[in-house]
Amino acid sequence: MTLKKMLLIVCDGLSDRPVKEFDGRTPLQAARKPAMDALARNGINGTMDVIAPGVVPGSDTAHLALFGYDPYKTYAGRGPIEAAGVGIRVSPGDVAFRCNFATVDKSLRIIDRRAGRIRSGTRELAKALDGMKLGDITVVFREGSEHRAVLVLKGQGLDHRVSDVDPHTEGKLHKSKPLVPDAKRTADAVNAFVSRSIEILNAHPVNKERVKSGLPPANVVLPRGAGSISSLEPMTEKYGLSCAAVVGVTLVKGICRLVGMEVPDVHGATGGLDTDYRSKALATLEQLKTHDFVFVNVKAGDVAGHDGDYRLKVSVVEGIDMMLGTILREVRDDVVIALTCDHSTPVSVKEHSADPVPLTISGGGGRVDGVREFDEISVASGALGRIRGTDLMPIMLGMADRAKKFGA
């Protein structure tokens, strides 16, 4: 018995529903994808409710489940995941928020929720807010991509159960309200932070320059999605595996860091449509040399789904298939490979849906069923049956001969 390596490839939102323009085929059924089909032919196949039947997964909760963490027990808001994504270390007890830089007028009405999709200067603006003291609470603040940023409050007696300052639409700025009595101190701190942010940002050279150029100033920060984390047992300890993630998109990077994976920078992995499939394949092969478990996420399918662009989605399938082909040419049979999605994003819905996702697992001398194609319907007659997201890691560990015996 040899311990096998494990490779998990997650095609974000690639799973879909029938598309009229393809005579009822899904994008996976309509695409040419020899590598995916080869994987399905050489392994066992099934469908997966990533969270539970009828639950629409977020990318964050989905990935927690795929890594074997019950999202109902471990997930409390998106803030900490975004924070981990931009490299802030969130500890149990901290409260973290996703934020937008936005524009308010003199009467404090929001006139642009994204400050004209500001792309430069946010690093300087963030620095002006980072380290702020609110009584004995310390602010950690960092810019994200474009108009996005992350706020983390550190101090005693904080509670994430507060409402959003962001009204999610243009108009009146909301006050953060405690949703439970224990969260009053936190809501007060958030409101104080927002008031101070307006003063500091209005006075900042970056914004004076923007106003001069006729651009909306990024003169307020809108926190939302407050969350805290319970401390997650790292995958290294939970499974005894060294783990690396090949991933571009910030949110998923955040999850990977929270569960203790190494997240190396991959040249060309953008988390968008222009992601470089060949770079990802080479990075995956590189990480497999030095890690027991490698996780790969490709975001582009989800983007095509949200855009409702079925042709684009087919070309994403074919791009990922190329990436997979490059990997499969180099990987030997001693790696257990799983190919799946974190959720469906049907082009007809333009949003995540609760439809189960296809799953194939092969390699390592494991069983082979009669499924010949990797798509939402073909896999459903396979030997894996219908499983849940939190079952995936245990099943992969079992096939890699890394599972522990219970009993004698």
Place this chain on the structure above:
Amino acid sequence: MTLKKMLLIVCDGLSDRPVKEFDGRTPLQAARKPAMDALARNGINGTMDVIAPGVVPGSDTAHLALFGYDPYKTYAGRGPIEAAGVGIRVSPGDVAFRCNFATVDKSLRIIDRRAGRIRSGTRELAKALDGMKLGDITVVFREGSEHRAVLVLKGQGLDHRVSDVDPHTEGKLHKSKPLVPDAKRTADAVNAFVSRSIEILNAHPVNKERVKSGLPPANVVLPRGAGSISSLEPMTEKYGLSCAAVVGVTLVKGICRLVGMEVPDVHGATGGLDTDYRSKALATLEQLKTHDFVFVNVKAGDVAGHDGDYRLKVSVVEGIDMMLGTILREVRDDVVIALTCDHSTPVSVKEHSADPVPLTISGGGGRVDGVREFDEISVASGALGRIRGTDLMPIMLGMADRAKKFGA
């Protein structure tokens, strides 16, 4: 509606993975097995995670699950099951250990963990230790097969969370240590028992005779696998069924006794490769006359799996098929028959694995799906889907029209 009888046949460790020498077929796929296939054709089929997806079952935890007891709630160590196997009644509060008779030299180093695989005289040696008093704790001690034995401590305030005396290798005798403060009294008793066993066994005529014949004396007892039991509701009460087990192997006999089955002695049922399939078939038919539920375990497939002997495994399949054929010729359609395994023991792994096991259930006028063969892959497309071990008894009871209605 008539209540039907129920027959559960468990092929220990028979389930497997693809075997290279069989062109990727499993031993079940490679064997000729007309009776198993007939059963599959006349019933519903599926796969089963005996404990849970990705969990490698022990034979003990697996059988608890198959009989409908959650092993996570009812299993605390192998000792009590071994004890029940040799016919000692273990009560809640007792602590039971599996033991070896072994050989120590004058400096108390273990020089043979199995005392030369001693085969005779262990009954006399065990009698010399049975009934020993350690303060207000009473020792029950009984020999098992070959060098094996069972120790049960009975008294107030015992706790099974103690470490093994058996170092599981030749060398220095370990002291039993309490793993929690509450277990100190138990660890002290175990260590006192081991010291006394050395004195008593060294002085025993059986050992004097062995030394004279140049054989290693069985002059120490090495307890390991401490366990206690919560009290299990007997199957007779849990399901309202009279139950009998046709089983050779001690560990499984122990489980059957713990759950209140009758375990008649079956001539020729050895729990090994030389088990007499025809005797087992006749014993099964005999027990079916007088019991509502009969359980049959055939151990040989697990032995072939541990040995990594794929040819032997095929011949075990064909032996069990003969046994099944003999049973099916005599049984009418008013018996619900389930055929399955307690776990997989792939010949390529030589150990239990987490791969799900095949399951077919037929008879009693139940549904019939299109599956035509009984093997790991064919059953997976059947109408049963993928179930868990603890679901088996409820499903069989349902098909036997013995399940209770919930609601009006």
